[in-house]
Amino acid sequence: MTDFIARLTAFFAAQPPVLIAVIAAVAILIAGAPILRRGSDRAADEAQEQLSELIRLQSEMQGRLSAMTEAFSTRQGELNQAVNQRLDGMSHRIGATIAEQTKSTHDNLRQLQERLAVIDAAQNNIQTLAKDVVGLQAILSNKQTRGAFGQGRMETIIADGLPIGAYAFQSTLSNGSRPDCTVRMPNGAPPLVIDAKFPLEAWNAFREATAPEARRSAGQQFRRDLEVHIRDIAEKYLIAGETQDTAFMFVPSESIFAEIHEHFEASVQKAQRARIVIVSPSLLMLSIQVIQAVLKDQRMREQAHLIQGEVALLMEDLGRLDERTRKLQAHFLAAQKDVEQIVTSNEKLARRGGRIAALELEAPASAEAEPMPNSSPRVNPQPVESRTGLLKLRVVDED
Structure with missing residues (x-):
């Protein structure tokens, strides 16, 4: 019986303290079973049934604890993931905010430096002006x-x-x-x-x-x-x-x-x-x-007399310019008449050429093979009309 209690204790060593206390109480009841048997076998059976019920309850409790542990593990993983995601988002936002703040700070510092440079230049001008005013005051005081x-x-x-x-x-x-x-x-x-x-x-x-x-x-x-x-x-x-x-x-x-x-x-x-x-x-x-x-x-x-003399010379120059302009105009008129005569001759030549181009000349058939020497017009070789053994050719002006 002592060995059974030892094994039972070792089996439930890893169990919760409450369960160990229950098992210890059951072991004591089992150890005193001979005395109880002598007192009553029915009480021993009830104790055995209670022990079995306790074991069954302990198994159910272990299952529930395992389910709860698994649920807690799952929830803890989800919680860790959500926390990590939120931490990542917050880190990203914080980083972006810090970058914007850094850029804004740099811009403000740059503008501040520019304004300080302008203020320094203005201060130098004011100092120079103050020196000038002091000098002017010294001048006016003497x-x-x-x-x-x-x-x-x-x-x-x-x-x-x-x-x-x-x-x-x-x-x-x-x-x-x-x-x-x-x-x-x-x-x-x-x-x-x-x-x-x-x-x-x-x-x-x-x-x-x-x-x-x-x-x-x-x-x-x-x-x-x-x-x-x-x-x-x-x-x-x-x-x-x-x-x-x-x-x-x-x-x-x-x-x-x-x-x-x-x-x-x-x-x-x-x-x-x-x-x-x-x-x-x-x-x-x-x-x-x-x-x-x-x-x-x-x-x-x-200087009025000099101006009058210059005006007189200017009028003489204007007279000479007018005379030369009239001579040039006469030359232009003569040239215009010559051009008009040339145009008239050209028109006559054009009309005469048109009449020549419109003429129809008669020539023997052998004349087709023998072109006329030193002739400016070109004879069209195509026959126009053939009567009594004669071939009429049309003279075409190349121009």
Whole structure:
């Protein structure tokens, strides 16, 4: 009995723990079977039946466990396949997204680099402009360089608008003064004087003043400096018989010119009474263009006799051209008459040739074998009509 229990235990060693416990209980019942037999054989039979039922249930349980294991394996395979497919799809989408993001990042970086390059170029230009502005400020802060700046603009306008010899810079007058520019006027009139100086310090103080009192004080100072400068121009450059009775005071800025006429109308009126005209760059350019037109008209009047002589020579050349044209026309008319006569002769020859081509000549039969020497027309060898032993041949013109 002990061996049977050992074999039974070894057989179910690989079974689940619950089943092993059941088998152990059954073994104990079998081990105590002699005692139970002595007590009751019927109980032993019932135990045997229960053991058989337990074995049958264990077999069914093993079958169910195998089916469940196989089902679980199948489901696990399908789950693994679905998970792998989803992982592959997600990996593909993630890879595509990463590639797009990488390309977009590269494009953005390239555009950013281009914009940074443009910004660097603009910054360099701004730095250069700032240096130029600083230099211009330094120029305008110095009286001598400020005068050179205003005179430079004025000289550029004059040199661009007038021919060489029609103006002079820093020429000396009879009273020893040296105006910035003198413009030669037509018809031997005295030259026009242009002054390029301007009280810029007082103007800057007036423009930068913000408080009412400071602005009023700066305005009065600028008015005094402007009127003093106007009086100096009138006293130095308006010389009777040597210069024009009107002079130009050049203002190197359109905005300054506009504000002077807006805020200092009394000074402008005083300058006009003193025959001093305040001009901006555009007004100076317009005046120079008018002077240039007047000078051009004067030169044309001075050269009028030369123009008349050239026109007379031109008329002589036109007369000779007309005479030669008429001679050529006569030659053409004669040639046309000759051509018309040639055409008439050609038409007569054509009609005569047509009549010759339409003729029918009679010749003996032997003439068919002997062609006529030195004859331009060709005889058609085909017989047309045969009467009284004579053969009529048709003469055909080869032309």
